[in-house]
Amino acid sequence: MTHNAFRTLLQSWDFTITIIFLLVMLAGSFISPYFLDPGNLLETTFNFIEKAIIALPMIFIILCGDIDVSVGSIIALSSLAMGAASEAGLQTAGLVSIGLAVGLLAGMLNGWLITRFEIPAIAVTIGTQSLFRGISQAVLGDQAYTKYPESFAYFGQGYIGGTNIPFELVLFLVLALLTGILLHRTTFGRKIYALGRNPVAARFTGIPVNRLRFIIFSWAGLFSGIAAVLLTSRIGSTRPNIASGIELDAITSVVLGGVAITGGFGGIYGVVVANFLLGYLKFGMGLINIPGRVMNLVTGSLLIIAVVIPELFKQFDVRTNKRRTAL
Template identity: 55%
Template sequence: MSLTAEARHLPDRGSRRGARVLRSWELLLGVIAVLIFVANTQASPYFLDPWNLSDATFNFTEKAMIAFAMALLIVAGEIDLSVAGIIALASTAMGWALQYDPGAAGLVAIGLGVGLVCGLFNGLLVTRLGLPSIVVTIGTMSLFRGISYIVLGDQAFNGYPSDFAWLGRGYVFWVISFELVLFAALAGVYAIVLHTTNFGRQIYAIGNNPTAATFSGIRVARVKMILFVLTGVMSGVAAICLTARLGSTRPSIAFAWELEVVTMVVLGGVSILGGAGSILGVVLAALIIGMATFGLGLLNVPGIVMSIFTGALLIAVIALPRLYRLIRTGRAA
């Protein structure tokens, strides 16, 4: 993805103004999340039921797992639109392996392995051949899902073992699902990596100016390769949880999830141009989208309307900051 000369900041070195902007955006997301929660309680008497709230978490946990890795990749100035295709391919591989009875551990290993290989393939095309990541991953998006359609056609894989199904349907305590615990743990890990480690500072530096990062001694290609592999692995994790929850594999699984994942990341305050963003913002964005879609579902709103909502939200989040700058520039002139 091309970068512009717009001013950006490194959070650990940057300006106080940049920090205030970031905090205010996260504060705004928090306020929006509270408003959506209140609106849902008023719109449906079933929303506050503990088990319904638990079910609502499934609307965002699997997508948010990918969004954490995607956030790092976009901060570094790249993007991966093949994540939903990776989920389809990983799920198909796990379903195909059922005939050999690999067990839950074997299925998990297959899902993670397929995600890793797909991420590595994307990374090699981008970092070794110098191809634009948006073009590469649009191509592999069709490639990975196309393989699933070739293998499955209009059929489905079923019969996953119960211990594997627990990964998508199991509860750790009362209404606290395993997926929600995994989501929280991954959020903490990614926040530490991005905001407190040298690797995280390298990601911000690459997103701000990859040429300057190269001359400062950062191995830009290696960092980007790691991020593509990480995104692939997280897609594999999402494939494991989603397949275990659904109990079956179809080639249309996770269709159009890439749009929702990117929307979570951008709504969370991660600059689509790279160089800025936070994991806390992504967590809040995931909560907002999850509660909004669940609330609409309780009101029996058609799925196509939810898709329109997601697409409009993505356009608005990208366009509003630029409109604000144009208005401010016009007033100054």
């Protein structure tokens, strides 16, 4: 490996977050003998897979320079629809279909409002966040839907075959693989990067900007529906505060994974690693009874590092190039 290639590797955020992940796993092995137990590592994924699934479409949204803060409320709305349908006697296949359909329709509403009226995504999704959550709270009040079919529990609690590998985990890995192919190996993905780096130039080159934005926000709604199915079946109930705050966790994992909050840069690998990093970090701190507020402090610190370090590399490169030019 040449000096320049090694330097490029060191400056890669994918490399950096991989090292951080390995250090967390190493530290966890010293903190508790139970940390690296394969069974525990697999069981822990139940606590963060729904967030990781939400993060996948969020990659595309943030790459375009947008943001979606309504995904948690879409989960609540989808869960509400499934709960009401279950109370009416609908069985598992119908419940899953309703959850996915409601999520998709909610995402399509976001995409339509954003593209039709040229309203900033943050403004639209703040509004729909309140709308969807408000509907859930108005219908449920302080009650909950709990009468779900026994077979429905498999999606959020089941395992693959006779193994101890959670169905949720396998589903996430498949979705992540498909997302990575779409982002890094297709024309659609290249258009997303072009849109994020220079929206004006993207329009002039004939990229259908509004269509792309409509698709990715609709996709976020669909994946919110998937997360709603998994989360509702895992906890076995629909409550008005379900998935509250999950959008911030998803955004955190995407930015921590190296996707530039300003758009145009980043990829799937770092985001997948970031989700496992955050999940296992919280698991390790939980094993030694570290309070939740300290966990939030650590997560926030990692997020700041993720934002600052790439900027430091850029500034270093600029100064280096100026010195070379001066010489």
